[in-house]
Amino acid sequence: MGVSETFKALAAPERRKILDLLKHGKLSAGEISKQFEMSAATISYHLTVLKKADLVTESKYKNYVYYELNTSVVEEVMMWFTELKEGK
Amino acid sequence: MGVSETFKALAAPERRKILDLLKHGKLSAGEISKQFEMSAATISYHLTVLKKADLVTESKYKNYVYYELNTSVVEEVMMWFTELKEGK
């Protein structure tokens, strides 16, 4: 829930790719997993990191787990950058 | 020189604090170091990380090394966020 977790989450290309995939809407863990070479367990790990950083939210339907981009945290980090740039 | 390096560099609170210190102008490695409990060697390490991420630039004067914020990379990362948010 802190800025460190957010940046840490964004530091891995795999996780940024996941966010990119989610730009156009919800996807299940499996649908996300298919876009990578890594094991489903590893993708699950990356999804957990993104979830802890509040960059995605999850919802369940049947035996699927859907992930969705959480743009409010993106706003928060943009704010951080703006303040850095403006020397506030 | 990549987005990963930038985010990785920003993920540590010590390094974000260094950037904050540099918001109002150049500081030498020693002046920065004084603001932390850590050894000068460790701060030097963090400065190297920031330098590799292009978040700071360095210049030498006498036996001092001055560090300065590099705002152009900040712009670049803001762009990345904007595209994520706008779903481009």
Added chain:
DNA sequence: AACCTATTTAGAATTTTATCTAAATAGGTT
């Protein structure tokens, strides 16, 4: 040259991350 101050580099120890396989859990369907 000898010395002093500032900073970085080297090497070691510790912690954190990332990945895999195998097993566990959860929800349907037959």
Added chain:
DNA sequence: AACCTATTTAGATAAAATTCTAAATAGGTT
């Protein structure tokens, strides 16, 4: 209930990041 599919958790291993102390380098001053 038995089974199948989707996903996560556990445990192990390997790699990367963080920190320290001690030594090396760089630039002045005396």
